[in-house]
Amino acid sequence: MLQGWVIVLVSFSYLGLLFAIAHYGDRRADAGRSVIDNPTIYALSLAVYCTTWTFYGSVGRAAATGIGFLPIYLGPTLMVALWWFVMRKIIRISKTNRITSIADFVASRYGKSQLLGGLVTIIAVIGIIPYISLQLKAVSGSFSILLHYPDIVMPDATGAQPLFQDTALYIAIILAAFTILFGTRHLDATERHEGMVAAIAFESLVKLVAFFAVGLFVTFGIYNGFGDIFSRAREIPELLTLMTVSENGIGYGSWWTLTLLSMLSIMFLPRQFQITVVENVNEEHLARAIWMLPLYLFLINIFVLPIALGGLMHFGSGTVDADTFVLTLPMAEQRQALALLVYIGGLSAATGMVIVETIALSTMICNDLVMPVLLRQKWLRLTESADLSGLLLSIRRWAIAAILMLGYLYFRLAGEAYALVAIGLISFAAVAQFAPAIFGGIYWKQGTRNGAIAGLAAGFVVWIYTRCCCPRSRSRAGCPGTSSPTACSASHRCARSACSA
Amino acid sequence: MDRSSITGQRLVAVFLLGCVLLNYPILFLFNKAEGLLGIPSLYLYLFGAWAFLIALMAWLIERNGD
Numbered sequence: 220m221l222q223g224w225v226i227v228l229v230s231f232s233y234l235g236l237l238f239a240i241a242h243y244g245d246r247r248a249d250a251g252r253s254v255i256d257n258p259t260i261y262a263l264s265l266a267v268y269c270t271t272w273t274f275y276g277s278v279g280r281a282a283a284t285g286i287g288f289l290p291i292y293l294g295p296t297l298m299v300a301l302w303w304f305v306m307r308k309i310i311r312i313s314k315t316n317r318i319t320s321i322a323d324f325v326a327s328r329y330g331k332s333q334l335l336g337g338l339v340t341i342i343a344v345i346g347i348i349p350y351i352s353l354q355l356k357a358v359s360g361s362f363s364i365l366l367h368y369p370d371i372v373m374p375d376a377t378g379a380q381p382l383f384q385d386t387a388l389y390i391a392i393i394l395a396a397f398t399i400l401f402g403t404r405h406l407d408a409t410e411r412h413e414g415m416v417a418a419i420a421f422e423s424l425v426k427l428v429a430f431f432a433v434g435l436f437v438t439f440g441i442y443n444g445f446g447d448i449f450s451r452a453r454e455i456p457e458l459l460t461l462m463t464v465s466e467n468g469i470g471y472g473s474w475w476t477l478t479l480l481s482m483l484s485i486m487f488l489p490r491q492f493q494i495t496v497v498e499n500v501n502e503e504h505l506a507r508a509i510w511m512l513p514l515y516l517f518l519i520n521i522f523v524l525p526i527a528l529g530g531l532m533h534f535g536s537g538t539v540d541a542d543t544f545v546l547t548l549p550m551a552e553q554r555q556a557l558a559l560l561v562y563i564g565g566l567s568a569a570t571g572m573v574i575v576e577t578i579a580l581s582t583m584i585c586n587d588l589v590m591p592v593l594l595r596q597k598w599l600r601l602t603e604s605a606d607l608s609g610l611l612l613s614i615r616r617w618a619i620a621a622i623l624m625l626g627y628l629y630f631r632l633a634g635e636a637y638a639l640v641a642i643g644l645i646s647f648a649a650v651a652q653f654a655p656a657i658f659g660g661i662y663w664k665q666g667t668r669n670g671a672i673a674g675l676a677a678g679f680v681v682w683i684y685t686r687c688c689c690p691r692s693r694s695r696a697g698c699p700g701t702s703s704p705t706a707c708s709a710s711h712r713c714a715r716s717a718c719s720a
Numbered sequence: 721m722d723r724s725s726i727t728g729q730r731l732v733a734v735f736l737l738g739c740v741l742l743n744y745p746i747l748f749l750f751n752k753a754e755g756l757l758g759i760p761s762l763y764l765y766l767f768g769a770w771a772f773l774i775a776l777m778a779w780l781i782e783r784n785g786d
Contacts, residue, residue: 286762293742296770300735300777303728446758453758462760463751471744478742509731510778517770524763 221368221555226562230362233563234397237418237570241401244417253500255416261504262511263420264494266427268295268485269519270350270572271357274426274565275542276639277520281527282541285461288640290474292520294481296513306486306495306505308661313496319410320579321492321653322587328660329668336587338672339653342679343489344580344622346649351576351626352633353642354569355394359387361546361565365558371547373540391627394573395620402578403615406608409497410582415574416498422571427519429564433545434522436557437529441548445525452528457536461528480644483651490572493579542639573623581618589614645686652678730780734773741769 247254255261272291280288299306309324318324322343326336363374363386382388401415442448452458464471485491499505530544539547546565549557590611594601601607655674659666740746747762755761 286766289766293738293766293770296773297735297738297742300731300738300773303731449755449760449763450758453760463762464747471747474747475743506781510774510781513770513774513777517767517774521767 221365221559223366226362226365226559229559229563230566233566234393234570237422238397238401240421241414241418244414245412246414248413253413255413255420255498256500258504258507259511260417260420261499262508262515263423264416264498265491265508265512266423266515266519267419267490267494267571267575268488268512269423269426269516269568270643271354271565271568272639272643273519274430274568275357275361275545276353276643277523278527278530278544279540279542279638280640281461281523282531282544283638286464286524287473287477288523289520290477291481291640292513292516294478294483295485295516297478298482298485299509299512302505302509305661307502309486309657310496310499310502310505312661314502317409319497319586320583321487321489321657322583324492324496325653325656325660325671326587328657329666329671332668332672333587333591335656335668335672335675336583337591338675338679339656340580340583340588342649342652342675343583346646346652346682347489347576347580348622348625348629348646349633349642350646351573351622352630353639354573355387355391355623355626355630356642357542357639358390358566358569359385360543361562362386362390364543364546364550365562368550368555368558369553371539371550373543385631387630388627391623394570395577395623397570398574398577398619398623399616401574402581403612403619406611411498412578413498415578416494419494419571419575422567423515425567426564426571427515429560429567430519430522430545432557433549433561433564434526436552436554437548438522438525441529441533441552442525448525448528448532451532455532458528458531461524477644480647480651483654484647487650487653487657488576488646489579489583489650490575493575493582497579577619577622580622581615584618585611585614589618649679649682652682727780727783731777734776734780737776738769738773741773742766 244254255264277288277291312318312328313324316327318327322336322339325339326332329335360374364372401418402412438445438448442451449462453462464474486495495508526544526548527541530539530541530548533548533551534544546558546561549561593599601610652675655678656671659671747766750761750765752761755764
């Protein structure tokens, strides 16, 4: 059943279905009967926060650090409680000022500073590249594993692929083409994409159902419930440490750091800002999202530790990458349909993230980086021409293609050897730099443009330093000059490979 | 409007409560591998506290909407 052509056919059918939903959503919007004018759909679309990091990576993280995967979801739960005031204010400001992206928002809070907008754009693009590469890694990994069914072969074991036989390259190209079709069909002055939001809400359902299905299967199909899995795992000394917070696994220090990073990421990742603020139809929808988004995160996390422990007991340590347990456990039990469902769930997690993130980034690149520069070139006479929409659309299309190719490049150079969550945390640390400038911009009347630029630039320099240049020997003691030990150690692992590559 | 502001303030209280419940030192009290029905107490506690916070937010918000 799981031949290569079946997997490819199912993948394209799924993408086609998404496209159909988006098309329907756009048509309804044009007819004035919006499908996304609904608080539940709004809450579901916010779950674009859950990417393949959540879908595959959490189990890998749980297999290494036990409960240490959880702060990434507890942080947002805490943060959304403050949204009643904070996010409502951001949405109101954005609607009044016709804000189109997070870069635009920061710039407008400090006197429409183009320099600030450009800086935020650059930080966002460079910061998000690892996150995109993580999606490519997860999808190409799951595809290659599924292809080898009934054998369970890790992608690393098949050796480095030559460029034109590398699945990740084709996935990057297909996703770029798909996002361009999806997000840049027409130009909307408010930068809203109703059809896309409808498709993203659907994707959130797909990934939740797929993860829940595999969770139920492992917990109640392979084992006899939660108690059974934990009791068996408790008899194995190495697994016992996964059930507590300890210095071997995750300490209280990194617990709090991860919570804080995720609190900021749920607001300031470009795709979260896009969905929460720019695509918001009615600010009243926010109320229900405040409790529904945490509920979604809760549901998608219940089975993470059982799957991780189940996988570790089933495969032993070291043979199968824990980041793939979600897929390899059903495969090991010969559940082909379930394995295919899981693969589609992973695909939905990846496509949702890539679509919204690259659309948000391409809007920023176009409006806050390229256009301000082009408009200053007097010889182009752009200010005189009446219709710039063709130019704007082509800038965005090229930007989307470039972002995905950079993501692929990162995957080739640095991504292959590292766990999914370690890659994603680098991006979380990058967007956390926006927090002081944004909170200051909302609540601090005397904050100045120069202060915001200095803060962002300094944070970005530290981020680059801890990511690329921080000597390895210091990693145990923590990097000087950064407040974030987790981001630091996560970056180290990547930095090593980036240097050796 | 007034009602809405009170809901917001109550949600801030939920945030503060959550910061305490989901962190050291409360977490430390449940940091044992043993637990109820075979499920480790840390896991049980974290998911229990999390569900409680969500339920509290849902109750505060949906009550406001009536």
